[in-house]
Amino acid sequence: MCVLSFSDDLEYWGLDELHLEACCQHNYHQLKEAVYEELRKEAESLIQPEDEDQQQQQGKSKTTADAGSCYSRWKQRAWDLLEKPQTSKAARVYSLMCMHRFSVYFLSIFIILFLFDVFDVVEAAL
Secondary structure: OOHHHHHHHHHHOOOOHHHOOHHHHHHHHHHHHHHHHHHHHHHHHHHHHHHHHHHHHHHHHHHHHHHOOHHHHHHHHHHHHHHOOOOOHHHHHHHHHHHHHHHHHHHHHHHHHHHHHHHHHHHHHO
16 A cells, blocks of 8 residues: 555544554654655656756757757757747747648548548439
């Protein structure tokens, strides 16, 4: 059983952790501390990649500026436009247009299939 769930159950039923047997209480507190430590590390790891992403983007911009290659700059811009809609307004607009085209495409297919089905019914009636 998960220690956090057990802790929630104890709280729900109004029981104090001190009512546990000494051996169980010791194991319970060890596991609870381990789970809290793991959650803290996970929270830190979620915060840290955002900082690393920002540093990498800054590093990439410095690298592309240092390289001076027109091709590499356009390649990075195209990549950001197509794969990362959060990077610019143009990327957001492009992603919305793609979703819109995707839905229009499927809607058109369904309408065409429906029309073919209707024509089959009409032919059978004649």
